[in-house]
Amino acid sequence: MPGAAAAAAAAAGGQAQPQAQTQAQGQQLHLSHGNQRHLTPKLNPIEEDYSITDVTLGVGVHGKVRRCVHRVSMRSYALKVLDDRPRSRREIDLHWRCCGHPNIVDIIDVYENAVNGSKKLFLVMELMAGGELFEHIQKKTHFTEHEASLIMRKITSATRHIHSLNLAHRDLKPENLLFKDTTETSEIKLTDFGFAKEVDDAGLKTPCYTPYYVAPEILRAEAKSTATYDKSCDMWSLGVILYILLAGYPPFYSEGGQNISPGMKKRIRAGQYDFPAEEWGQVSPSVKQLIKQLLDTDPSKRITIEQMWRHPWISGSMEVPHTPLLTPKILQFETNLTDTKEEMSHALASLRVDNGIQIKPLPSAASALLARRQK
Amino acid sequence: MQPGWHSIELNGTAFEVPGRYTHLHPIGLGAFGQVVSADDTVTGQKVAIKKVMKPFQTAIHAKRTFREIRLLRHMHHENIIGLHDLFSTGTSAETMNDVYIVTELMGADLNSIVRTQTLSDEHVCFLVYQILRGLKYVHSAGIIHRDLKPGNLAVNENCDLKILDFGLARVADPEMTGYVATRWYRAPEVMLSWRKYGQGLDIWSVGCIMAELMSGTPLFPGSDHVNQLTLISNIVGSPSKEFVDNIESETARAYVRSMPHRDKIPFERLFSHANPLAIDVLDKMLIFDCEKRITAADALRHPYFSQLHDPDDEPDSSTQFDDSYEAAELTTEKWRVLIWGDIVTFTPENR
Incomplete structure (x- = not known):
């Protein structure tokens, strides 16, 4: 009911100029x-x-x-x-x-x-009374790939809306995806803009001076843009969420995951962290391909929200099978949902680039060490 | 609360700090704790305050806390983050429940810089020089960093660089799998537990970081251990027979033997317009056999750094780091007493 709520807000809103916001106009x-x-x-x-x-x-x-x-x-x-x-x-x-x-x-x-x-x-x-994404799914008795695709389509749509406004959310994680109520048809919504950032695509800037290195064959030096980078972090998050939605566990583990279940440890040790057959054997190849494109380790090669929106598994242009998934069972069985959430918060924190700073060209950098060498 | 202290809740964590620290603002999760930025009103410096997560939960946690304090206390070098202050709200070894570690704060880390800025050859040269200058000091004290990566290198807009988070990644992390960036800078011998680790493993990481500063992209962004090893040998070439024969683990040896042969791709082909001297530095760092890698001290004498090198201003540590506590198997209570001893004796003024 966003329309009704909006109308209520508009009706109730006074029109006094907000303080300390001169750019508000x-x-x-x-x-x-x-x-x-x-x-x-x-x-x-x-x-x-x-x-x-x-x-x-x-x-x-x-x-x-x-x-x-x-x-x-x-x-x-x-x-x-x-x-x-x-x-x-x-x-x-x-x-x-x-x-x-x-x-x-x-x-x-x-x-x-x-x-x-x-x-x-x-x-x-x-008020979002239906709880967080994975707690909601944990309670389900039956959850299919088709349902997963419908949920993912909604999350994709929200992210697409944000990116189209030249913003990046930068904190896309399970805790910020909430269900309106506990019914089967409940709407899912994204919240918490505490790390959101304005990103200006127009600033796809060439470096301020010519770099010494020009496009090598394999490791391409590219014009950097925080805009593209911040949006690519959102895409990585969508990849992780999609992976967990389909399998019940995350695609990565780092230090400190002490509560990993024995089954999980076995999978990780065996090196099957890509798509272990037990949970992934029946899942459409199309969505595995999508996950790979979202989790590409090179941010500049990751697919964009528009490409994801048009992906057959998301857009609905392909018939997504009603294959039952093990997700609810694993989320209940594996005691590591808290761990997973912590891991993801950690990863997001390390991905976020918050420095407004750029290193100055050396001739104008006031470094004490450099000054000693230039005597 | 002690008189003159104040308390604030940030990110769901309560911070209780002496009144000299103001304007606390969460900046993220560091290794093992919540970190905030703050102003030290006594010195006028910007500082980072970390509240150590569960410092005494188990003997392992307590030892880790002690290790972090001792390593930081040892560091007195321009290119290494040192300890600024150390405090607890507790009033005795038995009653203390929290430990706060205060260090200097820099504006950014190299991870965020390399994602958003194209660096010049001069930048790369000065940044890598400072990493090596810090490492020379650290290695001379008998310390290995073990987890050098762009995110552990703090920088400011003047291109000053300081190394963070020493020796914390002590345990080999078999669980560190999948899409985890921290593995990308790990030397092959660490990743596959091939042999005893030496200081050379830090040099491998410096090579990876240097290549990334030059190109803007990670050099070996493996999606898992196996894939990463493939990426490594695709570029530096297969390891020599002699080296493979010396791999301790039988399974690792068999696996490496089964990999298809790869010739080394000359770095000048990967970085076609790079400074040839920079290429030569990379060549001497990114070598499979850790014993053949250049040392930090030798690297500083490399012609690439000739404009910066000054043998009289690249100090070693005056003492060896005393890590005798590493062999100690103490109870949580004993670690508490040791940590409490450090807390009561340390003040920002006597460091």
Whole structure:
């Protein structure tokens, strides 16, 4: 019901200029895609409109998400409280721009209130009562490749929406994919834009000066772009999620995975980490091919969201078989869902490139060591 | 809480730190702990504070915590991250439940730089020079890094480089499989547990990193151990018969013998416009047989680094690193006492 929620938000929203956001006018002008409404934080105390409960729904990067109840409609929502910093404003702004898509969690209201003297932002979102992706699947008695493809199509659609707005999510992981309710037909939605980033394709820049090395035969030196890189990280995440969705375990393990079950250890030792036959024997070759393209170790060779969207297994142009998968069973049996989630968070953290910095050309670099050598 | 300290919850982890550290901001998960950036208001420096994850859960955890502290305490070198501060909210060895390790903070790591910036030959030369200069010091203390990779090399916009996370990857990781970037820089002897490890394994990693700085892409991005070994021999060529005969593990020896023969591809063909001196450095680092690889000290004397090399300003460690604790099988309680001893004696001022 994103439309209804949006309408409610628009109706309730005051039109006072948000503070500390002078560029806000410019942000209204995303007309071709995404959210066209202007977001204005409300200044009245949130407690006037919502009662805030102690029920914790999840823990995000910057604090807990709690349940709150709208005092008039008595409907429940999810509430995230953030310190009022530029970073938090950016998170809300980027999330807001992506709203209006059926597979992205909707923002209902934003409040700007002082709590004990410090300014906070209160983000009211639609409530996702169906739990996280893999917990939802864990509970199923029957899960087929066909169902997996329908879920993946939705996740792909959400990511495509984000990429089309020249944004990258950069934290696509199971904890951020939530089901609306516990029914069979429940919608799945993506949330948490805490690491989302604006990426500018127009900046597909040639290096600022000519590199010494020009395109070698095998190891091609390419014009670098964080835009392409950040989006390629999202694609890697989709590959991992797709792999787990079909097998119940992840395509990688690193240090510290102490809770790996004996069966898993055997598979890993045997070197069958590609697609072990027990779980993958019946799975369509087409989707295995897709996973390989998503997990390509070279980010510049990974397929893009548009290519994935058109892939027959995702687009529905091929008949995806109703082969039953072992995923729910393995997710229950293997006690390593927590481990898997931790591994993925680790991997994502190491993939994210957050430095705004570039190393200066050496003649203008103020390095103490270099200065000693140039005496 | 001790007077003058303050507490903040970040990423679901409670940080309780002395008042001198302000503006805490999560920057990610380091080896074995949550890391935040902060300002040290006493020195005016930017620092990284790591809250060690489960520091005393088992004797193995406690030993690991002690190892990390001791290695960091040993380091006093321009190209290596040193220990800035060490504290705990506990008031005795028995009651302490947390350990915080404070180090200097740099702006970025080479992993993010190499993904987003095309580097010049001068950059590559100065960066690799600094890695080798740091390694010479480390190796002279009898320490092997074991896990050199772009993500463990901190840099700033002035091209200053410091090596991070020493000696933490002590155990060979048989579980480190699949699409894991940390394996891409591992020397073949480590990956396949061929023989006792020497300092040469770090040099292999430097070679991989140098090639990646030159080309912008990982040199051996294997999807698993076997595939990675194939990628390696596709480029550096098959190992010599003499070398293969010396592989300790019988299964590894049989496997390497079964691999099809590959000739070495000259690096000048892979990096067709590269500085020939850089190519020569790569040639001396990326050699199957770890005993034939160039040492850090010798590499610094290579003509490629002639503009930077200064024998009077490439210090060795004045003492050998005392790793006698490695042989000790102590209880968690005994490790606690040792760690507590380090915590009470260490202050930012007396390091």
